[in-house]
Amino acid sequence: KDPTTGFEKVILKEPRGSSAQVLLYGGQVTSWKNERGEELLFLSSKAIYKSPKAVRGGIPVCFPQFGGGSQGSLEQHGFARNRLWRIVESSVPLPGNNDAAPVTSINSSNKAIVELLLTPTEDDQKIWPHNFELRLRVALSIGGDLTMTAKVKNIDSKPFNFTFALHTYLSVADITEVRVEGLETLDYYDNLDELKRSTEQGDALTFDTEFDRVYLSTPNKIAVIDHKKKRTFILKKDGLPDAVVWNPWERKAKLMADFGDEEYKYMLCVEAAAVEKPISLKPGEEWTGRQELSAVSSSYFSGQ
Ligand code: BG6
Helix, strand or coil: CCCCCCCCEEEEECCCCCEEEEECECCEEEEEECCCCCECECECCCCCCCCCCCCCECECEEECCCCCHHHCCCCCCECHHHCECEEEEECCECCCCCCCCCEECCCCCCEEEEEEEECCCHHHHHHCCCCEEEEEEEEEECCCCEEEEEEEEECCCCCEEEEEEECCEEECCCHHHEEEECCCCCEEEECCCCCEEEECCCCCECCCCCEEEEECCCCCEEEEEECCCCEEEEEEEECCCEEEEEECHHHHHHHCCCCCCCHHHHEEEEEEEEEEEEEEECCCCEEEEEEEEEEEECHHHHCC
């Protein structure tokens, strides 16, 4: 059990020193560190680790519904993020003391891996009357790339639809010096304007106010450039056609009990998602969505 959260977790490590942590509550990645031990994900200092609250930060899994209100009848972002998942597979466990979290190191394919599973309880099926298996495989490669593969299988006797997102909270040094490239010229829904559909103009995204948009059918590569930190995140995705970009900014930050008033300066959510067109699965069918995150220092590009 993790002393801060009280929830069980798994730690992934690779020989060059990067690491990741996955909480069984929510099947949620809550830490991803590079070889120098620098944290790459945002996790709020005010995060609440108590069911049914979802943990504010890291990479929550939104399933079987992304969003809330007019986007569906379930609680906001679905229930997967506040349920207990279980471990079904992990790569080489390292020896550790019994009280510590299990640590996994690389396997023969040079990845530290954990695979988690969520299946619905009877109570869950009262809220969403479908039987499914949701698997999340988290893999850390040598050098620190983090790949998350989600699979949803319909094990019911009737078809179902769902929407989905990997709600990644990236850590940034100063949101006003961040640019997002790869979403220019695309259509988006604006969550701050009653889901009105607009088209992004030709420039990279920059941030100076609250931002909450769902970009539709995006390219499968998005770059988040943190000028102050001299770091670029590359997000590659597959099976997740849309991308949500969110920063609550000052006013909304103050309204969230589990988010520090100033913390909006240090985070940006860029979420690989399937929102506009729900995924439909017939009995026995399986869907796969994948995202790969890497973080490179900007000097890598400029050759400095
Ligand atoms: C984003 C949504 O994905 O998640 C926002 O686009 C929402 O509208 C945000 O505010 C956080 O949601 P929650 O439920 O974790 O507070």
